[in-house]
Amino acid sequence: MHVEKGAAKLLGHAVVTLVPRFILISRLPFSLWIRQSSVGAAEALDPGMVQPFHFMVPISDNHDRRHRAFQVSSRVDDDDVVPSTGPAWSCDIHLGVIGTSYVKLRNPFRIIRVHVDLLGPSFVVTISEQAERWPPYRIDNVTSMRVRYRQSSINESTSQSSSAHAIR
Numbered sequence: 001m002h003v004e005k006g007a008a009k010l011l012g013h014a015v016v017t018l019v020p021r022f023i024l025i026s027r028l029p030f031s032l033w034i035r036q037s038s039v040g041a042a043e044a045l046d047p048g049m050v051q052p053f054h055f056m057v058p059i060s061d062n063h064d065r066r067h068r069a070f071q072v073s074s075r076v077d078d079d080d081v082v083p084s085t086g087p088a089w090s091c092d093i094h095l096g097v098i099g100t101s102y103v104k105l106r107n108p109f110r111i112i113r114v115h116v117d118l119l120g121p122s123f124v125v126t127i128s129e130q131a132e133r134w135p136p137y138r139i140d141n142v143t144s145m146r147v148r149y150r151q152s153s154i155n156e157s158t159s160q161s162s163s164a165h166a167i168r
Contacts, residue, residue: 002121020052027128031075037092069094
């Protein structure tokens, strides 16, 4: 909902405009399935499409609104078969967190860029393609244990001591 003061003949009145809280914009050359995190019902998001996103299952007001999330899955050959739960769906994409994140899709392998911005009362989520030659991975160690990681094409491993900060 967006409220502003009226102009001209509506001076002294409030103009109330109802707008969707979340708007999805696809700048992808292929279709996706989108759904509320861990909810079975999904909708198609076709290339170049702009559409509002509504949660299928309401989240209580007691729940922190920043944790509202959705998931995406590749829509192969524009099929109408929604994948079941499991690895076909991406990780959670949080709608209330402004910024850019990267999501890996499987079957076929793709990396997409998800940018969330606040425009007036709406969160605008723009989904675009990311080049596969630069996979933007991030490792967070929020445990008290040491984490050892290695790139598969390199023999030397690198270790990082415990930290709550991202390893970049």
